[in-house]
Amino acid sequence: MGICALSQITMKTAIFGLGSMGFGIAKSVLKSGAIVNGYDVNKKAEEQFVAEGGQSEPIDSIVAELNSAVLVVLNAAQTEDVLFGDNGIVPKLPAGAVVIACATVSPAFARDMESRCLEHDVLYLDAPISGGSKKAAEGALSVMASGTQNAFDAARPTLNAMAETVFELGDGAGSGSAMKSVNQLLAGVHIAAMAEAITFGITQGVQPEKFLQVISQCAGTSWMLENRAPHIIDGDYTPHSAVNIWLKDLGIVLDIAQTANFDAPVTQSALDQYKSAAQMGLGQEDDAAVAKVYARQAGLTLPGE
Numbered sequence: 360m361g362i363c364a365l366s367q368i369t370m371k372t373a374i375f376g377l378g379s380m381g382f383g384i385a386k387s388v389l390k391s392g393a394i395v396n397g398y399d400v401n402k403k404a405e406e407q408f409v410a411e412g413g414q415s416e417p418i419d420s421i422v423a424e425l426n427s428a429v430l431v432v433l434n435a436a437q438t439e440d441v442l443f444g445d446n447g448i449v450p451k452l453p454a455g456a457v458v459i460a461c462a463t464v465s466p467a468f469a470r471d472m473e474s475r476c477l478e479h480d481v482l483y484l485d486a487p488i489s490g491g492s493k494k495a496a497e498g499a500l501s502v503m504a505s506g507t508q509n510a511f512d513a514a515r516p517t518l519n520a521m522a523e524t525v526f527e528l529g530d531g532a533g534s535g536s537a538m539k540s541v542n543q544l545l546a547g548v549h550i551a552a553m554a555e556a557i558t559f560g561i562t563q564g565v566q567p568e569k570f571l572q573v574i575s576q577c578a579g580t581s582w583m584l585e586n587r588a589p590h591i592i593d594g595d596y597t598p599h600s601a602v603n604i605w606l607k608d609l610g611i612v613l614d615i616a617q618t619a620n621f622d623a624p625v626t627q628s629a630l631d632q633y634k635s636a637a638q639m640g641l642g643q644e645d646d647a648a649v650a651k652v653y654a655r656q657a658g659l660t661l662p663g664e
Contacts (some may be wrong), residue, residue, distance in 0.1 A: 369394065370516050373418065373428045373448075375441050377404035379599055380461075380488065382432030384521045389413050389431070390498065391520035396421055406498065422451040427517045428458050433489075434607055435464040454480035457513035461488045461502075461610050463543060465615060467535035473506065474533035479658025482510040483644060485532035487539035488522075489546075492599050499523035503542070505534035540615055543608040544626050549583035550605070551629035554650035557588055561659050568590045590647035594663015602649060603642040605633040 370393040374385040377399035377536050385408055385550040389395045396416055405415040428448060430438050438460055442449045449458070460469065460483065473483040484506040494500050498521055504511070505528045511518075518525050528534040535649055556579070560570045570590045574580055590596060609630040614625045639655070641648045653660050 370427075371425050372396070373398065373401075373421070373425055374431060375428065376431035376433070376437075377401070377408055378431065379492035380495045381429075382408065383492055383497075383501070384429060384431055384461075384488075385413060386411065386496060387498035387602075388517055388520040391516070393516070393520065418446070418448065419451070423450050423453055425452060425456050427456060427514060428452065429461065429517060429521070430458065431461045434462055435468045438464060438468075438472065438646075443475060449476055449481050450477070451478050452481050455482065455486055455513060457482040457507075457510055457517075459484045459486045459514050459517060461486055463487055463539055463611060464536055465540075465611055466536045466622050469505075469532040469536045478602055482507065482513050483532055484510040484514045485535035486514070486518075487535055487542075489539070489542055490523075494523070495521070497523075502526065503528060503535045503538040505529035505536075508644070524619060537615075540612050544612045544623070546583055547605045547609045547612075547633070548625055548629045549581045550587055550646050551632045551649055553581070553584040553587055554591075554632070554647065555653055556584075558590060558650055558653035558657060560660075562657055567662060585647075587647040590645050591650050592662055594661065595646045596641075597642040598643060598645045600634055600646050601643050602636045602646050604650055605630065605646055605649075606637060608644075609633065 372388050372393050374381055375397045375398050377385060377397050385395055385397045389412055393606055396414045397405055399405055409415050432438055432441060446513055458481060469485040476483040484504055486502050486504040488500045488502055490500040500522045501524045502522045503526050504520060528538055557570050559568055571592060575585050609626055612626055613623060632652050635652045636649045641651060
């Protein structure tokens with residue numbers, strides 16, 4: 360019993376990417392009793408994490424002692440850079456350490472990363488996440504994971520700290536990312552549909568507050584509608600998830616669809632709206648700002664404008 364307790368206390372984890380999701384994950388893993396180092400290109404995020412009890416030691420000084428590394432970076436390119444770039448961690452990790460890769464990527468990319476990690480006796484868990492920054496901070500994310508049983512076993516203490524639900528979707532990388540692409544198709548379309556509906560309602564004299572009050576209790580609701588419509592009502596586009604994220608994520612969905620010879624016109628239409636928002640200079644605003652595309656087209660004024 361004492362050995363198990365000591366193992367729990369001395370678990371060492373590194374979190375790469377301290378954005379709205381990664382910071383919450385880092386704090387949740389820290390609360391579990393692990394020693395956590397956090398890294399981000401934004402040094403202020405690292406400083407904030409250290410101020411809240413975490414560490415940010417030079418990666419070369421601690422990488423050989425890590426049990427797990429959680430990547431909450433933006434995309435495939437950043438994932439590959441952290442793992443195999445000029446200062447990539449995989450060749451320096453101890454045998455049996457596990458990489459928990461959370462970025463939205465293609466299934467083929469996830470399988471490639473798993474194969475390359477295994478060449479160094481490093482385990483890889485394809486583990487995209489869902490739930491938003493609030494659930495990340497609560498340690499209550501949903502994880503769509505796939506990987507070997509050894510990868511799941513090695514990742515379990517970290518997963519327990521960061522997630523409420525872990526879906527085990529396969530015994531190799533790729534299945535987790537496939538499921539995440541399905542989720543992102545729906546999530547991206549739902550935000551765009553919410554933006555279209557709330558602005559359409561305004562043209563008919565339906566106030567945004569009343570829209571949310573009524574539709575959230577009707578069949579037309581969705582989690583994204585209930586989560587994002589308040590941003591429009593408050594006129595607050597602080598980016599919890601930015602418009603530009605959807606250019607990437609829905610782009611991945613359409614790339615996968617093309618490979619599968621699958622037509623996805625609704626996804627394409629939603630992506631076009633996010634592209635329009637980015638062209639309007641809204642790429643770094645909260646993704647609810649896609650409503651501004653519809654508002655401008657219709658000559659509407661949204662709350663807060």
